[in-house]
Amino acid sequence: MKSALRVYALALVVCAALAACGGGGGSNNASSTPSGTGSSGGTPSSPSSAGTSNSNQNTSVPQSNVANVQPVTVGVSPGMTRNMLTTSVTICQAGTSNCATIDDIQVDTGSNGLRILASALPTGFTLPAVASGGGMASECAVFGSGYAWGSVRTADVRMAGQLAAAIPVHLIADPALPAAPTDCANAGPAMLTVASLHSNGILGVGLFPVDCGSGCANAALPRWYYSCTTSGTCTASAQAVAQQVTNPVSSFALDNNGVVIDLPAVADAGAASVSGSLIFGIGTQANNTLGGASVIKANSVTGYVTTTAGGQTYTLSYLDSGSNGFFFHSSQFPLCGIWYCPGSTQAANASIAGSNGVSNTVAFDVGNASTLFASSNNAFDNLAGTSSQGFAWGLPFFYGRRVYTAIASRNTAAGAGPYYAF
Amino acid sequence: MFKARFYPSARAAALALIACCASTGAYAELGGAMPAQAASRTILNGALRVRTMTDAGNTTLNEYATSTGQIVAYTWQGPTMPDLHALLGQYAGSYQAGAAAASANGNLHASRIARPDVIVESGGPMRSYVGRAWLPAALPAGVTADDLQ
Numbered sequence: 203m204k205s206a207l208r209v210y211a212l213a214l215v216v217c218a219a220l221a222a223c224g225g226g227g228g229s230n231n232a233s234s235t236p237s238g239t240g241s242s243g244g245t246p247s248s249p250s251s252a253g254t255s256n257s258n259q260n261t262s263v264p265q266s267n268v269a270n271v272q273p274v275t276v277g278v279s280p281g282m283t284r285n286m287l288t289t290s291v292t293i294c295q296a297g298t299s300n301c302a303t304i305d306d307i308q309v310d311t312g313s314n315g316l317r318i319l320a321s322a323l324p325t326g327f328t329l330p331a332v333a334s335g336g337g338m339a340s341e342c343a344v345f346g347s348g349y350a351w352g353s354v355r356t357a358d359v360r361m362a363g364q365l366a367a368a369i370p371v372h373l374i375a376d377p378a379l380p381a382a383p384t385d386c387a388n389a390g391p392a393m394l395t396v397a398s399l400h401s402n403g404i405l406g407v408g409l410f411p412v413d414c415g416s417g418c419a420n421a422a423l424p425r426w427y428y429s430c431t432t433s434g435t436c437t438a439s440a441q442a443v444a445q446q447v448t449n450p451v452s453s454f455a456l457d458n459n460g461v462v463i464d465l466p467a468v469a470d471a472g473a474a475s476v477s478g479s480l481i482f483g484i485g486t487q488a489n490n491t492l493g494g495a496s497v498i499k500a501n502s503v504t505g506y507v508t509t510t511a512g513g514q515t516y517t518l519s520y521l522d523s524g525s526n527g528f529f530f531h532s533s534q535f536p537l538c539g540i541w542y543c544p545g546s547t548q549a550a551n552a553s554i555a556g557s558n559g560v561s562n563t564v565a566f567d568v569g570n571a572s573t574l575f576a577s578s579n580n581a582f583d584n585l586a587g588t589s590s591q592g593f594a595w596g597l598p599f600f601y602g603r604r605v606y607t608a609i610a611s612r613n614t615a616a617g618a619g620p621y622y623a624f
Numbered sequence: 625m626f627k628a629r630f631y632p633s634a635r636a637a638a639l640a641l642i643a644c645c646a647s648t649g650a651y652a653e654l655g656g657a658m659p660a661q662a663a664s665r666t667i668l669n670g671a672l673r674v675r676t677m678t679d680a681g682n683t684t685l686n687e688y689a690t691s692t693g694q695i696v697a698y699t700w701q702g703p704t705m706p707d708l709h710a711l712l713g714q715y716a717g718s719y720q721a722g723a724a725a726a727s728a729n730g731n732l733h734a735s736r737i738a739r740p741d742v743i744v745e746s747g748g749p750m751r752s753y754v755g756r757a758w759l760p761a762a763l764p765a766g767v768t769a770d771d772l773q
Contacts, residue, residue, distance in 0.1 A: 310732060313750040346735045347735050388709030389708060391726070406750070417751075522732075525731045527731070590699075590747070591754050592747075
């Protein structure tokens with residue numbers, strides 16, 4: 203009835219009060235005490251599996267010696283999508299060794315939660331459904347490129363030596379579900395197949411522990427979570443945070459406060475393939491300390507930081523391994539469709555700033571997208587296109603630098619997330 | 625304020641109204657008419673009227689209309705994707721045709737479908753959606769897409 207009241211109010215053409223941008227979506231009280239004074243690097247702690255503190259740092263980030271390096275690659279992807287960062291993820295029936303390893307899962311710091319096409323699982327590999335009301339929990343996961351409709355199920359997720367035990371995962375195009383409800387299908391093109399997803403799924407390892415947050419726990423928002431009955435009716439429903447699709451890293455026992463993506467540099471003309479690492483944890487082992495990285499604090503509700511480039515300020519900015527280019531609005535470069543195609547590669551500069559007042563400069567190039575696409579290379583550090591608002595630092599940003607993504611409210615030596623560091 | 629008016633017959637009427645408007649959108653659409661009495665503000669020396677709304681998903685929408693009230697653009701920002709199909713109205717089919725023909729070089733967090741009659745840009749990370757849709761042929765003289773924030 204609460205949502206019906208809201209729709210009725212709108213139907214009477216009452217102009218609602220201007221709401222704060224992004225209000226209602228936050229799931230975390232960023233109230234954890236920032237720990238660790240002084241430099242963001244700190245002295246490396248000796249690895250131990252217990253939650254001991256290094257008294258010199260005055261931190262309480264548990265140290266770990268659990269294997270935390272997950273191989274990631276850029277190569278040929280379905281539909282010749284370039285700059286697709288992918289990895290293989292192992293998913294198991296919870297508490298068992300009955301597992302399946304799924305290749306070609308896109309690594310995405312712009313979303314949170316593991317999503318796998320039902321068709322990519324082995325025949326007969328079943329996972330228990332998460333209940334919602336009297337039916338099955340399901341979700342309309344909406345991206346800029348379209349929607350992925352699927353069931354919410356429980357699974358163990360394993361990567362490197364890590365285990366996320368019995369977490370909610372998203373099973374896209376689950377044949378046990380009815381078709382997507384109208385208000386989900388209205389969100390954009392369908393992403394229910396390998397061809398439309400350009401992958402077998404998405405590993406969301408972004409700034410938040412779950413994909414929606416308290417907004418979905420408190421209300422039955424449209425185009426998020428649904429309850430589907432066996433008779434084939436799906437109704438938008440609230441979903442408790444504990445039952446929302448979960449960023450697997452946030453559920454690891456250790457190494458659970460964020461990730462580091464470490465990719466080598468690529469040449470101007472691109473590379474056919476790139477191999478690098480997705481490292482779990484920030485400052486939990488010798489291989490994931492911040493070192494000299496600048497910590498750029500993100501908005502605790504939206505996750506945005508601010509970019510300044512070409513004399514323009516973009517307040518809706520984010521570091522996104524799931525975007526295949528730099529996306530920002532500029533009148534400086536000619537357009538070929540959505541992509542920029544200057545006659546010759548152009549050098550550019552920008553500054554990325556956080557809510558903590560820290561900023562870091564970035565030198566980047568804008569190449570001719572048509573030339574790049576005409577090549578047989580798949581990894582480009584200079585692929586750029588237009589965006590309506592904001593500045594998305596897509597995968598080109600990640601080549602040749604370590605990029606840290608810290609999860610909201612999780613403690614690190616440089617304070618609690620959410621933040622990016624590079 | 626509205627709770628006091630919810631006696632049973634009004635509730636039934638309200639539910640009927642919701643059923644009606646849930647299918648067509650609780651507010652107007654591209655190419656439609658901004659209600660004359662809507663609390664809007666003018667920008668660009670009166671070339672555009674804009675009103676700001678919050679939808680059922682807590683997302684903020686700006687609705688832009690010409691001085692005669694024809695809705696020519698929407699911009700949005702918030703934790704839930706708006707009902708794009710409802711906002712596009714008669715232009716939803718054109719958008720869907722464009723999306724179906726879109727290049728394979730798509731990516732998760734940014735899309736731009738440009739048709740002669742409607743342009744839709746949609747993106748942002750999950751839970752921080754941002755985008756805009758407009759009728760390029762209907763923007764008043766002197767107004768460009770850059771003016772749509």
